[in-house]
Amino acid sequence: MQTYAIGDIHGQYDLMIRAFELISEDRARDGSADTPVVVLGDLCDRGPKSAQVIAYLYEAQKRGENIVVIKGNHDRMFATFLIDPFARDPRLRAELTWLHPRLGGPKTLESYGLREPGTRPVNQVHAEALEAVPLAHRNWHAALPLYYRRDEALFVHAGIAPGVPLEDQSEDDLLWIRSSFLTDPRDHGMLIVHGHTALDVPTHYGNRLNLDSSAGYGGPVTAAVIEGRDAWLLTPEGRKKMEPQLQAETTS
Structure with missing residues (x-):
C-alpha cells in the first residue's frame, strides 16, 4: 500500500506544483492512480504565494482529488488571527506574534x-484580511485534520509525544513538538511521517521520516512515496531510496 507525501510548503506555490508534477510522473510509471497524496501542513507564511497554495489545495479537494491536507502550526496561527487578531498561540514565544516577519504572517x-x-x-x-480571504477558504483551512493514518504510517505535521496513545495526543504537540520527539529513538508502533523541523535534506530515521526540506528558508518542497516503513524521494530522475539513519537531529 503506497502513499505519497509532500512536506512543508510555506507559500511556495511554484515549488508545490513541481512536487505534484513529480508525483504525476511517478504515477505514470507506477500505475498507482488512486494513491492518496498527504500534504503535511504549513501551507502558508514566509513564501510569496500562500493564497495561491490554499486556493489550489481547496479546489483540488473540491474536485474530488485524493488529497489529504494536514494542519500545521503556521496554518493554526493564520486561522487564529482571522478569528481574533490579538489571540496568541500557546506554543508561540512571548516576544513573537504571527505578524512578526520571522513567522511570516505578513x-x-x-x-x-x-x-x-x-x-x-x-x-x-484584520478587517481587510476578512474581506480578502474567501470565507470558504477560511473555514476549510481552519478545519484541517491533525493527522492521517494509513497502513504502517502516521502522517502529522510536527510529530507525536512519545509513549502517549494517539487518541490522547494534544493538538499542541501534534503541531509544535520538537526535542522530546526528535531525540527519541524508540519505535512508535508506526512510521511517523512529519515536517515542521527544517532540514537541508529530507531524512529517514527508522522510526520517523522528516520531509521538511526548508521551503520556508529557500529550500525545495519535497515529494516522497511511502510503502510500509520504506520511503523513496521523488526526483526528476525517478525514485531515490531513503535509507534509514540513526543520528537524531539537533533541536537548537
Whole structure:
C-alpha cells in the first residue's frame, strides 16, 4: 500500500506544483492512480504565494482529488488571527506574534493583496484580511485534520509525544513538538511521517521520516512515496531510496 507525501510548503506555490508534477510522473510509471497524496501542513507564511497554495489545495479537494491536507502550526496561527487578531498561540514565544516577519504572517496577507500588513494597526489589517480571504477558504483551512493514518504510517505535521496513545495526543504537540520527539529513538508502533523541523535534506530515521526540506528558508518542497516503513524521494530522475539513519537531529 503506497502513499505519497509532500512536506512543508510555506507559500511556495511554484515549488508545490513541481512536487505534484513529480508525483504525476511517478504515477505514470507506477500505475498507482488512486494513491492518496498527504500534504503535511504549513501551507502558508514566509513564501510569496500562500493564497495561491490554499486556493489550489481547496479546489483540488473540491474536485474530488485524493488529497489529504494536514494542519500545521503556521496554518493554526493564520486561522487564529482571522478569528481574533490579538489571540496568541500557546506554543508561540512571548516576544513573537504571527505578524512578526520571522513567522511570516505578513507575507501571507500580502499574497491576499494587503498592503504593508506588518506595520499598520492590527484592527485595520484584520478587517481587510476578512474581506480578502474567501470565507470558504477560511473555514476549510481552519478545519484541517491533525493527522492521517494509513497502513504502517502516521502522517502529522510536527510529530507525536512519545509513549502517549494517539487518541490522547494534544493538538499542541501534534503541531509544535520538537526535542522530546526528535531525540527519541524508540519505535512508535508506526512510521511517523512529519515536517515542521527544517532540514537541508529530507531524512529517514527508522522510526520517523522528516520531509521538511526548508521551503520556508529557500529550500525545495519535497515529494516522497511511502510503502510500509520504506520511503523513496521523488526526483526528476525517478525514485531515490531513503535509507534509514540513526543520528537524531539537533533541536537548537
